[in-house]
Amino acid sequence: EIVLTQSPGTLSLSPGERVTLSCRASQSVSSSLAWYQQRPGQAPRLLIYGASSRATGTPDRFSGSGSGTDFTLTISRLEPEDFAVYYCQQYGSSTRTFGPGTKVDVK
């Protein structure tokens, strides 16, 4: 099973700041990596798939990069609605896995 590690666990930031979240896989997943946003009480929402492609409706302040084992989600400028938990997920293996999540909260 491919294990995903996310860092940091929590980020305390202010609106307008730039955010960089990290996801590392225990073995290569090529570009089969997605990022999801989850707000309290809501289902997760796909932001990025294929490591760098924005899903429908994802604002262009969100960008993804990386391949193989190291991936990054960047939010260029935090908006109030971006305070949430972010999960990475790999689908390069028939057994899909999620990372533990990074919480972005208000400083």
Place this chain on the structure above:
Amino acid sequence: QVQLVQSGIEVKKPGASVKVSCGVSGYTFHSYEYNWVRQAPGQGLEWMGWINANNGSTKYARGLQGRVAMTTETSTTTVYMELKSLTSDDTAVYYCARGLGGSRSFHFWGQGTLVIVSS
């Protein structure tokens, strides 16, 4: 527009089974894998498995093998997830999810079904 609509809240006793449904509308049902993901209170997302609606093949998370079964009903375009031998650790919100086109990431999600296991 694809919609995944799940069944309602379930309350079960330890040792019982639960079967959650996920009704699919809007696009070709057969062409996709349907995944189940759960989230225990205050915890992260746990992938449970998928079923291929075209051929019925399945893949389950290692920790759930033997207790989980995923099926489809083509006539009603519905996907089911049954979990047996429930314990309090199975208390969670259960989600169905599906890809788009050739992408196996989870573009579409159901609204979630809360399953409570309590004596």
